[in-house]
Amino acid sequence: MPTLGIDLGGTFARAAVVDGKGVILASAKVALQDRKPQGVVETIAQAAEQAVKEAGVKVDGCGVGAAGQIHKDSGVISVAPNLGWRDVPFGQLLTKRLGFAVKVVNDLSAAAWGELHAGAGRGAQDILVAFVGSGVGSAIIADGRLVTGGGGVAGELGHIKVVPGGRLCGCGEHGCLEAYAGGHNLIAQTKELLASGSSRILEQLTNDDPDTITPVTLETAADAGDVKAKEIHSRAAQFLALAVANYVTVLNPSRLVVGGGVLMHCPGMKRQVLDGVQQWSSRVSREGLLIADAELGDDSGIIGAALLVK
Ligand SMILES: [Zn+2]
Structure with a gap:
């Protein structure tokens, strides 16, 4: 029987009915008006009902991929920075509202699971998924199983x-x-640079309007020769590359799947990160390593969440 997948972000929730092969049968996206837990539960339930009605099938389980740190098994969201939540028993609240079992996992774990079964990870057993979007996250699949850690917050x-104390x-x-290389923080650092008044290139690129800044603005300024923009950009790329390279050295995955808005839209950043991974991971750990782009785009999390229920 198909299951429901929910992608819970900071501003939107998406619900989709997904079949056993990872194909989306119907989906609905709704903006989060009330960000309090009960309000979010209600919004998700409405999106879920809409998707189920459109798909015209019965579902028997629901997986949620949420941006935040999730406590294993209990479905408690310990920290969700972009919703401002701490210790919310989200799985319990949603189970009560929907009337069937709900499994809550970190959005990256969900995305990794989706890529493993229906995307760039197909056929591999040991995968490292690294996403750089507004935040930075990863998920580890070892021997075909999602590594969750003792408390559910591995990866x-x-x-x-x-930077200790940074x-x-x-x-x-x-x-x-994430404070250096996540999309939100790349934007924050670029805004700081613009506000400092020391970047003529950035002033021209943005027309002096900080609200137009995206990570792409930073990359464009760096490419145009802005020394300080290049510093921020290179530092982020180097930190990311070192982190992923060390991860590869420790885990020896057979496949590295990369995705997320920053890596997808900033080719210079992606190139530096992947070059760094080749350079800094240990030679033996990267033998036979295949690097692939995430294939499912925005759908990886929702598909993975639905498949995780099985
Ligand atoms: Zn942090």
Whole structure:
């Protein structure tokens, strides 16, 4: 029987009815108006009902991929920075509202599971998935199983420390990789540079309007010869590359799947990261390593969440 997949982000929730092969039968996307847990549950339930009605089938389970740190098994979202949540018993609330079992996992774990079964990971047993979008995350598949860790928060690539005591991260700690290389933080650093008044190139690119800044703006400024923009850009790329390279050295995956908006839209950043991975992972760990782009795009998380229920 098909299952429901939910992709819970910071501004939207998407629900999809997905068959056993990972094919989306119908989906619905709704904006989150009320970001309180009960309000989000209600919004998701409405999207789910819409998708189920459109698909015209029965579903018997629901998986949710949520941006945040999720406690294993209990479905409690320990931290969801972009929703401002701490310790929300989300799985329980949604189960009660939908009337059937709900499994909650980190959005990256869901995306990795989707890529493993229906995308760029097909046929591999040991996969490392690294995504750089607004945040930085990863998921590990070892021997065909998702590695969740003792508490369910394994694979938090974005929160390894790269500068002890460094920039403040959305998770509340300092010096995380995400604080330097996540899309939100690339934008924040570029805004700081614009506000400093020391970048003529950035002023021209943005017409002096900080709201137009995206990670692509940073890359364009760096390519145009802005020394400070290049510093921010190169530092992010180098931190990412080192982190993923070390990950490859430790885990020896047979496949590395990369995705996320920043890597997809900033080719210079992606090239530097992948070059760094080749350069800095140990020779033996990267023998036979296949590097692939994520194939399912925005659907990887929703497909993976639905398939994880099985
Ligand atoms: Zn962090």
